[in-house]
Amino acid sequence: MNPSPHMSPDQFRAAAHQLIDWITDYWSRLDELPVLSRAKPGDLLAALPAAPPEQPEPFDALLADIDNLILPGLTNWQAPGFFAFFPANISPPAVLGELLSAGLGVNGMLWAASPAATEVEMRMLDWMAALLDLPAKFRWSGGNGNGGGCIQGTASESTLIAMLAARHRAVARGADPSELVAYTSTQAHSSVIKAAMIAGLARAPDDHSHLRLLDVDDTFALRPDLFSEAIEHDVAAGLTPFYICATVGTTSSTAIDPLVPIGELAHRHGAWLHVDAAHAGAACICPEHRGLLRGVESADSLCFNPHKWLLTSFDCDLFWTGDRAALTGALSITPEYLKNAASQAAASGGTLSPAVDFRDWQIPLGRRFRALKLWFVLRSYGAENLRAYIREHIRLATWLEEQLRADPRFELAAPRPLNLICFRIAPRAGESHSDADARSRELLNRLNSTGRVYLTHTVLPTSAGPRYTIRMCIGGTFTQERHVREAWTLIQQFA
């Protein structure tokens, strides 16, 4: 093909340098942009041409459209006033890691398809296991030979593959697949229900024939007594408990499920215990928070997302298991056209024998070299700075909680183990809960309409019934004390 249709090296370099400058400038403007997009559905669709261009367009045209078309349609997750959902941290080193991964363009589906992609990932999982002080059974080095971990896209995928591994193990032990039962709490992430639907264990979100959603205590943590009862009941009915999902830091309120008793229960009944620490896991790099994972040694798998609160851009969910044979048993299929690489690795006689092929650890076949961004983050910050980063957000959350507690217009809606504050408007004398909740809803809408902050809500069970609750999670890469103080000023103003 002559001439080349590609940008020349000089053109690419110039465009990339322009884009780097645009991104640096965007980060510096984040404090001024509305956090929640003000776009209406269809605004951008109407502005985009109906048909693709036949002829090339210059990079300047693209860059102009980013300003004119894309920016108004963004909810700025990296804005310092973003307190919604859980954070999705980016950081300069993580963006550099993503850039390098894109520039290399290798696919780590098999060890031989790019050995570095697999081996850096193995080592990063061990590094993070060390920072969390995880038991040896989850590690590649120094473990029992049946453990290890890798990067998944999201915690939803970890929840699913853990369920598949659990089913594989249960069926291998003689269970009837149609008589398996999974257990989690009503406060677990919706991905547990979704996993059951995908795996064929639930026909719809409200089909509980193979999945029990059990009530929580007044801290919104699972109740081991209810789990025990439900399991005994199912066993008596001839069913097989095969999977328990416990959550360390629920999405609604960062409730902490007690791993020690639930682990004993799982062990007694041979069920797989999966621990979803998607958000709260990040805090466990600080020794003072590692108690949140007490009992994790009895788990069969565990995940946490550095892409939430540990500066490593989405997608980066870390999944560890102590039973990788069950996992690969559930997910491994080796057709002929993928066999070269594996046999080549085995034949090459290295120390890693047999070679680890991460396609057998996940739903997709192909995979990006995502370990680079984690490697860049851990080395660029160093563990000390990462701990300081977590502690600063917790300090700010503690401060805000104190302000809310001291102000009689508000009530705290849940314990705050880390950086998520759940609160609502307290009913006035004689005011019903539902009227107070309507005022909470109105408060949230007014806060979000300022463009300065973005908070979200949940509904928590209480002795007075389900209560509307405002969630404010302080965990943004660029969030500083002044942003939390400004949010508090707005909250007081609109309350």
Place this chain on the structure above:
Amino acid sequence: MNPSPHMSPDQFRAAAHQLIDWITDYWSRLDELPVLSRAKPGDLLAALPAAPPEQPEPFDALLADIDNLILPGLTNWQAPGFFAFFPANISPPAVLGELLSAGLGVNGMLWAASPAATEVEMRMLDWMAALLDLPAKFRWSGGNGNGGGCIQGTASESTLIAMLAARHRAVARGADPSELVAYTSTQAHSSVIKAAMIAGLARAPDDHSHLRLLDVDDTFALRPDLFSEAIEHDVAAGLTPFYICATVGTTSSTAIDPLVPIGELAHRHGAWLHVDAAHAGAACICPEHRGLLRGVESADSLCFNPHKWLLTSFDCDLFWTGDRAALTGALSITPEYLKNAASQAAASGGTLSPAVDFRDWQIPLGRRFRALKLWFVLRSYGAENLRAYIREHIRLATWLEEQLRADPRFELAAPRPLNLICFRIAPRAGESHSDADARSRELLNRLNSTGRVYLTHTVLPTSAGPRYTIRMCIGGTFTQERHVREAWTLIQQFA
């Protein structure tokens, strides 16, 4: 936190510019690097520190390790001599799109979570549908209101979600989930078997109780007569055919399944037809190749991967369906803490009503803004250059096929509709097939050991039994005529 633990804007800018230069330089060196990594298992693991650093390291230290540690461990997928598997094209504009997506750091799980992420993606799917001339039923604009498409990570995920949508529809129509049967050919991608395992329809790769793998014809395409027989047989036995996966361009040999008769069969029995055009779909942007998709109007879903042969970095699989209600029925779960956004979008009264939330179209919850890279590619190249790019690779593949056909030492092993050539050593007079196949294997090993090229193999069914077959796919971003000529010289030299 004081001082900030983050790189300053100037530090980031400087590091990013260094990295851009490194990447540009890497691309210019790709022709000199060994295509297949020579690393042995464990080499890199041994070179990486056992523990993470406590203190920050400068970016220069990272950059040095990319050269010293990472490069030797890469199989260079972007090297012009990479003819293995299918390609995984990157391109300068796609890398810029990935960089921008990383820099923005928005999560497009819900429309309101960043409206631009959803709406650019919708428009890109319509643009690609226009380039492929897909029926209106798959489009957002001008369709029937129950169609559309989005970006998935991989074709494996598309295969799976199509199977889940098919099951949802069949069960909604009254089928017993335990009596569902899926059908595909023995040449379909392994992800069909993996999807059945994930969905709970197969206990192991060789469990065919709910999945029929049917023989192919001598072009390795599915045989409608065998499908018809199998389906009639299953229906007579009281089972429900619910899913057929047809492949346009199989992984082993780019065999083209006939969509017209299989579509009629699917329609007659109410089964969902999914078309996997992961690799070959790219060629259908050229009018002269659109015949490969003849009959696609009878499909319920379709996928193709611009990340293979259309210059849009992994991961970017496009998935279209004509029945999005079935898909979201299989995958949608809306817990309270995700409801604000959807209701807000609905209440804002825009033209997109109700707002599309792509979390309900996929296995994960979160999602990157991947449409940016496709937008950048389509606009930076323009459709004309993309067609020229495809045609050039097919011209080179045609040339190489002619050389192989003219040389009696070789035999062609499969028809070549596009850019994948399947060949093997022809048996000498009196030589057994297995001896000739051993020479093919030896040829492949010698080729790959040069470091100049990387080819892979498959095994194809023939009237004489399974035959070892060398696959050479010409589709690299930087692959030019001289690289194909050099490969041919090496093939002749080692044959």
